Amino acid sequence: MVGLTGFGGYVPRLRLSRKSAADANGWIQPGVKRFGKGERSICNWDEDSVTMAVEAARDCLEDRPESQIASIYMGSTTFPFQYRQNGGIVAAALNLDENLSTVDIGASQRAGTSALGAALDAAKGLDKQHVLVVASDARRTRAGAQDEMIFGDGAASLMVGNVGVVADLLGRHSVAVDFVDHYRGENRAYDYNWEERWIRDEGILKIVPDAINAALSKFGVSPDDVNTLIVPSAMKRVPAKIAKMTGVSEDALMESMDGVIGETGSAHPLLMLSLALESAVAGQVIVMASFGQGCDVLIFKVTEAIKAYKKNVGVSGYIARRREETNYGKFMAFNDLVVQEKGMRAELDNQTALTQLYRRRDMLNGLVGGECEKCGTRQFPRSRICVNPNCNELNSQKPFVFSNIPAKIMTWSADHLTYCPDPPLHYGMIQFDGGGRFLANFTDADVGKVGVGQDVRMMFRIKDFDNNRGFRRYFWKAAPAMENEAQNNG
Numbered sequence: 031m032v033g034l035t036g037f038g039g040y041v042p043r044l045r046l047s048r049k050s051a052a053d054a055n056g057w058i059q060p061g062v063k064r065f066g067k068g069e070r071s072i073c074n075w076d077e078d079s080v081t082m083a084v085e086a087a088r089d090c091l092e093d094r095p096e097s098q099i100a101s102i103y104m105g106s107t108t109f110p111f112q113y114r115q116n117g118g119i120v121a122a123a124l125n126l127d128e129n130l131s132t133v134d135i136g137a138s139q140r141a142g143t144s145a146l147g148a149a150l151d152a153a154k155g156l157d158k159q160h161v162l163v164v165a166s167d168a169r170r171t172r173a174g175a176q177d178e179m180i181f182g183d184g185a186a187s188l189m190v191g192n193v194g195v196v197a198d199l200l201g202r203h204s205v206a207v208d209f210v211d212h213y214r215g216e217n218r219a220y221d222y223n224w225e226e227r228w229i230r231d232e233g234i235l236k237i238v239p240d241a242i243n244a245a246l247s248k249f250g251v252s253p254d255d256v257n258t259l260i261v262p263s264a265m266k267r268v269p270a271k272i273a274k275m276t277g278v279s280e281d282a283l284m285e286s287m288d289g290v291i292g293e294t295g296s297a298h299p300l301l302m303l304s305l306a307l308e309s310a311v312a313g314q315v316i317v318m319a320s321f322g323q324g325c326d327v328l329i330f331k332v333t334e335a336i337k338a339y340k341k342n343v344g345v346s347g348y349i350a351r352r353r354e355e356t357n358y359g360k361f362m363a364f365n366d367l368v369v370q371e372k373g374m375r376a377e378l379d380n381q382t383a384l385t386q387l388y389r390r391r392d393m394l395n396g397l398v399g400g401e402c403e404k405c406g407t408r409q410f411p412r413s414r415i416c417v418n419p420n421c422n423e424l425n426s427q428k429p430f431v432f433s434n435i436p437a438k439i440m441t442w443s444a445d446h447l448t449y450c451p452d453p454p455l456h457y458g459m460i461q462f463d464g465g466g467r468f469l470a471n472f473t474d475a476d477v478g479k480v481g482v483g484q485d486v487r488m489m490f491r492i493k494d495f496d497n498n499r500g501f502r503r504y505f506w507k508a509a510p511a512m513e514n515e516a517q518n519n520g
Contacts, residue, residue, distance in 0.1 A: 032153045033330065034197040035160055036189030037304040038089030039345035040082050041182075041291050043474050045069040047356045048179055054358040055174035065179035070292030072355065073168045073183045075364045075451040076473055076492040079106045080116055081504065082185035083166040084123045084490040086297075090187035091124065091162070092342045092434065099189075100159040101131045101152055105145035105296045107214075108167050109136060110502060119504065120164060122395035123490045125431050139322025141165065141296040146188060147202055147326060153190045160191035167295030172220050173367045180264045182292020186300035186345070196339050197307065197316065197330040201249030205241050206324040209233045230265055234321050239275035241325035242317065246276070251315060251329055253277030258306050260284050260318040262298040278317070290349060296322075303330075305345040310336055343512065351512060353476070363451065375449040380496050382503050392429065397488060397506045399466060400427030408432075408466035430466075432488065433506060437462045439484045444477065456480055460508050473507040485511035 052066030073082070083104060091099075104117035111119075117132035135145045142165030149161040166185035171178040211229040212221045223229075238261065246253060259282045261269040273280045284302055286293070294301055299320040306316055314332045319325055343351075355361065362368045392398040393411050400412030404426045407418040412430075416423045442458030449455075456472035458480075472480065473491050486508040493505040 031195060031198045032150055032190065032192050033195040033199045033333070034188055034307070035191045035194045036090045037187070037196075037307045038086055038091070038342060039184065039186040039301050039304045039348060040085035040089060041184045041301075041345065041348040041351075042071050042073050042077055042082065043351055043353050044072045044074055044355045045291070045352045046072045046358070046361050047354055050356045050358045051174075051179060051361070059174045059176075062174060062176060062179055065176065068289035069354065070179070070182040071184055071294070072361055073364065074474060074491075076507070077168070077183070078110050078492060078502075079108045079166040079168050079185070080110055080119050081490050081492060082168065082183065082297075083116075083120050083164040083187070086166065086185035086187040087120060087124055087162060087164050088434070089342045089344065089348075090189055093340070098159045099126050099130060099162050100156055101133065101149070101161045102126075103133045103135060103145040103149045103152075103161065103163050105135045105141035105143075105163070105165040106167055107136055107139070107141055107296055108169055109134060117164070119395070122391055123433075123504070125392070125396040125398065125433070136296075139296060140299075140320040140324070140326050141322075142186070142298075142300045143296075143318070143320035143326035143328065144204075146190070146300065146328065147204065149188075149190045150199055150202065150328075153192065156191060158191075158193050160189045160193075163188045163190060163300070165297040165300045167297050169295050170220060170365050170367075173362060175220075177221065177223065180288070180293055182294045184291060184294035184297050184301055186297050186304050188300060188304065194335055195333055196336045197310070197332050200251060200315070200329040200331050201245060202329070203241060203245035203248055203327045204324065205237065205244075207237055208323060209237065210323075226265075230268060234263065234265070234268055235271060235275070238319050238321050238325050239272050241327050242272070242276045242278075242319050245317070245327035245329060249329055251317075254279075255315050256282050256317050257314040258282055258284055258310070258316040260299060260302045260306065260316065262286055262293065262302060262320065264288050264293045272319075287349070301345055307332070307336070308341055308344050308346055312336055347512065353474075360452070372449060375447070379498060380494050380503075381499065382496055382501050387503075394505060396431060397433040398429050399432050399468075401430035402426045403428055406465075408462065408464060410462075410466050410468045432462055432466060433490075435462045435464065435466075435488070436511065437486050437488070437508060439480065439482055439486060439508070440467065441482065442472070442480050444480070458508075460486060470506070470508045472509070474509045476510075479510075487511050 399410030405421040444454040456475040
């Protein structure tokens with residue numbers, strides 16, 4: 031039986047206070063004030079749907095058989111590149127074997143569940159291999175829009191296969207209905223939304239219950255058998271109405287997390303599923319429905335293997351990893367909603383040398399350095415000569431991946447002169463556990479809370495933008511380790 035063999039997620043650390051957004055825009059859009067409670071997740075300036083997908087995948091794959099990944103299916107409505115395979119960037123950052131297929135799936139709110147469905151189909155013919163599914167969205171809106179208050183940024187990842195299955199797929203049912211609730215035309219930056227009552231009454235409440243009922247009937251599952259019902263919706267009373275219309279107990283409804291992270295687009299159903307699996311027990315039946323120009327319904331039954339499954343950070347861990355952001359102006363700047371004076375230091379033309387990006391792709395995308403086969407010394411970047419003065423062996427280094435190795439800060443600086451979208455620019459020398467060091471930029475660093483000896487972990491982030499050509503470069507940065515963040519926020 032094919033099913034889920036792993037799960038994980040990622041939520042950005044920054045959380046925008048909805049009150050700050052409502053206070054900033056209430057003078058012209060009084061209606062947004064009714065959404066002014068709670069907070070929503072927002073990307074840092076160096077995050078996007080690709081970087082979040084990488085972190086979600088790392089959360090899913092760590093300590094698991096990533097070398098056996100046959101394919102990556104990535105779902106998103108906010109791909110950074112329209113003509114470059116975004117799933118390929120994710121694969122490179124994860125240091126997966128290049129003998130695999132990658133597929134980008136978009137153009138729908140249910141891009142995440144569509145990617146999951148395609149992965150489940152693909153996994154049926156695999157033997158001891160897995161398919162990795164990532165869904166990630168960082169949607170932009172006009173300043174003061176209702177969606178700005180409702181949306182959130184986040185990513186989820188699921189591993190699919192037939193070995194080590196923690197949740198069997200009982201069945202999958204999809205309907206395609208050209209119901210246009212919102213759309214984004216070519217060369218348009220923002221979604222255009224139709225009237226909320228029409229979307230609710232003629233769209234969601236007619237399409238989703240019918241799809242769930244059809245799936246339950248098709249696969250012989252009674253509504254009474256459903257332990258968890260996942261129906262992502264920012265409309266507060268809609269999930270309860272759907273439960274009633276399908277005969278599923280309202281007690282089975284899963285909290286949608288709208289108040290703490292917002293609605294994360296194509297990633298949200300998978301985020302909710304990953305969170306549900308963190309506390310699931312064997313025998314539970316989970317039904318997940320995803321709306322968007324139709325509906326996807328997937329039914330899973332949790333297996334005994336869930337007892338031995340060890341999660342990493344998990345969705346719950348990333349939700350707890352938070353820092354409140356009340357500066358609405360910063361949020362606007364991060365999302366290019368305001369024209370900023372960036373100063374002369376920002377005027378450099380950073381054209382990316384695509385030849386070097388290709389030739390050194392393992393180092394730049396995967397943070398691959400070297401380990402001397404003679405003396406065991408690790409170094410980044412890899413070079414022809416071992417840096418150990420007692421060795422200096424020539425051509426002795428084998429590839430060594432540093433991205434998952436913990437590190438500590440040896441030296442640091444907070445630079446207010448170099449241009450940075452979120453000054454000051456923090457950087458310094460870091461030392462990896464077991465050897466190896468390099469000069470790294472820091473991310474998610476709090477001013478006044480960076481120090482020598484601080485534990486850090488590597489995170490895949492945007493290095494810089496080439497706005498003249500519409501290109502962005504990625505690399506790895508050092509971020510505070512989870513335990514340090516807990517102490518700093520405590």
